[in-house]
Amino acid sequence: MELSYRNGGSIDEEKNEKSDEVDLAHPWNAHVPPKIKHFGWRVLQRAIPVRHNLKKRRMCDEDICLMCGDAAETIEHTLIFCEAAKACWNLSPLRLQFQADNLHSFSSWCTNMGGILKEKLWWNIFWCILWGIWLKRYAWCFEKKEVQVEEVIRRAVSIVGEYEKNEAIGLGGIVRDNVGDVLLSTCHKLMGCYDVDIAEAMAARHFLGVAFEAGLNKLTHESDNLKLIQHLNSRKSDNSYFGLIVNDILHLAGACQFIAYSHIGRKGNSAAHTLARISKNYVEMRVWLEEAPTDVNTAIAFDLAVA
Numbered sequence: 001m002e003l004s005y006r007n008g009g010s011i012d013e014e015k016n017e018k019s020d021e022v023d024l025a026h027p028w029n030a031h032v033p034p035k036i037k038h039f040g041w042r043v044l045q046r047a048i049p050v051r052h053n054l055k056k057r058r059m060c061d062e063d064i065c066l067m068c069g070d071a072a073e074t075i076e077h078t079l080i081f082c083e084a085a086k087a088c089w090n091l092s093p094l095r096l097q098f099q100a101d102n103l104h105s106f107s108s109w110c111t112n113m114g115g116i117l118k119e120k121l122w123w124n125i126f127w128c129i130l131w132g133i134w135l136k137r138y139a140w141c142f143e144k145k146e147v148q149v150e151e152v153i154r155r156a157v158s159i160v161g162e163y164e165k166n167e168a169i170g171l172g173g174i175v176r177d178n179v180g181d182v183l184l185s186t187c188h189k190l191m192g193c194y195d196v197d198i199a200e201a202m203a204a205r206h207f208l209g210v211a212f213e214a215g216l217n218k219l220t221h222e223s224d225n226l227k228l229i230q231h232l233n234s235r236k237s238d239n240s241y242f243g244l245i246v247n248d249i250l251h252l253a254g255a256c257q258f259i260a261y262s263h264i265g266r267k268g269n270s271a272a273h274t275l276a277r278i279s280k281n282y283v284e285m286r287v288w289l290e291e292a293p294t295d296v297n298t299a300i301a302f303d304l305a306v307a
C-alpha cells in the first residue's frame with residue numbers, strides 16, 4: 001500500500017510569496033509595527049523634518065546638526081553618519097560599518113545593504129534601529145535628554161522580539177492511502193513569524209515525526225512548495241535556516257522504509273492548508289487517526305477531484 005503524505009505551512013495566503021521575490025530592503029516588507037514601517041517609507045521618500053530640509057523650505061535659519069555640531073543635518077547625516085547614529089549601527093547585532101565616500105543617498109545605502117543583509121530578521125532590526133536613532137535625536141533636540149546607544153539597540157531588538165511573539169503560523173498535514181482514504185490528519189500552531197518556505201519545511205519536519213509515531217513509514221511526501229521538494233529530492237542543504245530544516249527532514253526520512261518527494265499544485269493541497277488554517281482554534285497540536293475534522297472533509301473531496 002502506498003501512502004501519500006501532504007503538508008501545508010503558513011496559514012496566511014498573502015505571505016505565500018517566494019522569499020527571493022520579495023524586496024527585503026523595503027520597509028513595507030518588514031515585520032515591524034506599522035509606525036516603524038511608515039517612518040522607514042518616509043525616510044525613503046526624503047520626507048522627514050531634518051534641519052537641512054527645513055532650511056531649504058525657509059522654516060529655520062541654521063541647518064547644523066544639534067547632536068554633534070559638525071555637519072549639516074541632512075537625512076544621511078542624521079540617520080547614518082552622525083557619530084551617535086554610527087555607534088548605533090556599529091554596536092547593533094547588524095555590526096554595520098561604512099564610509100561616507102561611497103554613499104549618495106539613504107535609498108542607495110539601502111540598496112547596497114540588500115547585498116549584506118540577506119535575512120528578513122536583519123531587516124526587521126534595521127528598521128527598528130533606524131527608528132531608534134530618530135527617537136534618540138528627538139529626545140536630545142526637544143527634551144534635552146540623552147538616550148544611550150545601548151538603550152537604542154536594546155529597544156530595537158525587543159520591539160522585533162515582541163512583534164514576532166504575537167504572530168503564529170499554522171501547520172497542517174494529512175496522510176492518505178492509495179485510494180484517498182485518510183489515515184491521519186494533524187495540525188499544529190507555532191508562535192513566531194516565518195517565511196513561507198521555512199513554514200513549509202517546518203510543517204514537513206513536524207508531520208514526518210507524527211507519521212512515524214503513528215507507525216507509518218512508507219510515505220510519498222507531497223507538498224505544493226517547489227523549493228522544498230527540489231531541495232529534498234536533490235538532498236541539497238546549505239547553512240541557511242531553511243537548509244538546516246531540510247537536513248533534519250532528510251535525517252528523519254532515513255528511518256523510512258520508503259519515501260518519495262513529489263510536488264503537487266496548491267489546488268491539490270487544500271486539505272493540508274485547511275488544517276493549517278484551523279490550527280489556530282487549538283492550543284496544542286492535534287492528531288486525528290483514520291479521520292479528519294469535519295471542516296476539512298470538503299477540502300479532502302476537492303483534492304481527490306483535482307488529483
Ligand SMILES: [Zn+2]
Binds near residue numbers: 082
Ligand atoms: Zn551630527
